Structures are given as structure tokens and as C-alpha cells.
Amino acid sequence: MKNLKVTTGILAMAFLTLTVMSCKDAKKEKTNGDSHAEISHNNSDGHHDIDKKEMAMIDNQDTRAEAILKDYFNLKDALVGDDNDKAKKLGGTLVKSLKSFDASKYSESEKSELNDIIEDATEHAEHISESDIKHQREHFKVLSKDVTDMVAITGTGMKLYEQFCPMYDNNKGGAWLSMNEEIRNPYFGDQMLKCGKVQREIN
Numbered sequence: 001m002k003n004l005k006v007t008t009g010i011l012a013m014a015f016l017t018l019t020v021m022s023c024k025d026a027k028k029e030k031t032n033g034d035s036h037a038e039i040s041h042n043n044s045d046g047h048h049d050i051d052k053k054e055m056a057m058i059d060n061q062d063t064r065a066e067a068i069l070k071d072y073f074n075l076k077d078a079l080v081g082d083d084n085d086k087a088k089k090l091g092g093t094l095v096k097s098l099k100s101f102d103a104s105k106y107s108e109s110e111k112s113e114l115n116d117i118i119e120d121a122t123e124h125a126e127h128i129s130e131s132d133i134k135h136q137r138e139h140f141k142v143l144s145k146d147v148t149d150m151v152a153i154t155g156t157g158m159k160l161y162e163q164f165c166p167m168y169d170n171n172k173g174g175a176w177l178s179m180n181e182e183i184r185n186p187y188f189g190d191q192m193l194k195c196g197k198v199q200r201e202i203n
Contacts, residue, residue, distance in 0.1 A: 062105075065154035068097045068121075069177075072147050075128065076176060079140060079186035080193070084133040091128030091136070098122040110153050117153075121146035137187050141174045148177060151202060159203045165196040175199065 071094040078087040098121055103114040124143040128136045148162065161178045168174035168187040176186055183196040 062154045064097070064101045065150060066156065066158075068094070068101060068147065068150065069156060069158070071097045072143070072177070073179060075125075075140070076178070076186045077184075079133070079137060080184045080189055082133065082189035084136065087133065087136050088129050088131075091125050091130075094125040095122055095129060098125060106153065114150065114153055117146050117150050121150070137168075137174075140176070140186060141169065144174070144176045148175070151177070156203060159201065161201055162199045163196050164199045165192075167192070167195060177202075 071090065075087060075090040075094055078090050098118050101114075101118050103111045103118070106114060121143055124139040124146065127139045128143070131139065151160070158179055161181050162175055163178050163183060164173055164175045165185050165187050166173045174187050178184070181198060183194050183198075185193055185195050188195055
């Protein structure tokens with residue numbers, strides 16, 4: 001039994017080391033001059049994916065929750081692209097979507113929880129709409145948790161990936177949602193574009 005614990009500990013340490021190393025390798029890759037072109041290309045692909053997946057939404061999904069998701073993903077893409085001004089604008093757009101959310105069709109307990117989530121998410125989106133990019137990313141971390149909690153109640157017609165970067169926030173890590181399995185890191189952008197891993201699939 002003692003040997004099993006030791007072996008499990010070694011395996012866990014090895015996995016963590018590999019994750020961090022892959023992030024550091026990704027950082028080195030981004031020192032090449034083609035990084036901006038790659039971001040631009042991937043962002044344009046992402047918008048096409050949004051259009052396709054929106055068309056494939058399940059009819060009975062909450063359309064206002066889906067609108068919040070769409071604005072969230074556009075904001076994420078702006079942070080991936082290190083675009084502070086665009087993220088400010090999209091933060092404002094997300095505030096409007098959040099404020100128009102109607103939880104009346106849900107049960108009393110769900111309604112109460114959703115209202116708390118939406119209130120907190122709105123506050124963070126408002127901060128994003130008026131902050132520098134470092135603070136935008138700090139608020140995006142909490143906003144991502146709020147949106148994930150919302151989806152757990154409302155559901156979604158889209159297949160989502162919860163992704164995680166272990167190096168953000170002084171190695172405390174930060175999670176976010178994406179419609180694409182490929183990692184595009186909103187916390188580091190061009191600095192470490194591919195740092196992270198898929199934690200789980202939603203739907």
C-alpha cells in the first residue's frame with residue numbers, strides 16, 4: 001500500500017511537470033515572428049465556428065443564455081488577441097446581454113441562484129469594459145466561473161470545452177470556456193497562446 005501511494009505521488013508530480021513544461025515550450029514557440037498572423041487566422045476561424053454552432057442550437061435552449069455565451073466567447077477572443085480596446089467594447093456588450101437575462105421560467109431555487117450569478121457576472125463585465133488588459137483578465141477569471149455556473153443550470157445547445165491554464169495568477173491557475181478543443185489562452189494571449197489543457201467537455 002505504501003508503494004502504491006509513492007507511485008501515485010510520482011505519477012502526479014510527473015503530470016504536473018509535463019503540463020508546466022508544455023506551457024513553457026508554448027511560450028518559447030511564441031517568440032517566432034508569425035504569432036500575430038496565427039492569432040488573426042484563429043480568431044477569424046473562431047467567428048465562423050460561432051455562426052455554425054449557433055445555427056445548430058437546440059430549439060428549446062434559453063436563447064438569452066445563448067446570447068450571453070456568444071458575447072462571452074467574443075470577449076474571450078479579444079483577450080486571446082491582446083486587444084484591450086476591443087475587450088472593453090465587448091465587455092459593455094456582455095453587460096447588456098446579462099441585464100436582459102430573464103430567469104422567470106426557472107424553478108424558485110434556480111431563479112435565485114441564476115440571479116446571483118448574473119449580478120456577479122454583470123459586475124465583472126462592467127469592470128472589463130473600463131479596465132486595462134491585466135485587470136480585464138483578472139475579472140475574466142471570475143466571469144468565466146459565473147458563466148460556467150450559469151450553463152450548469154440553463155444548459156446549452158453547443159458543445160463546450162472547459163480549459164485550464166495552471167500558470168495564470170501566480171500558478172493558482174485560471175479556467176475558461178471555449179467552443180474549440182484547441183487551446184487559445186485568454187490569460188496570456190500571444191505570450192503563451194497554447195498554454196493549457198482541456199479539463200472537461202460540456203454536452
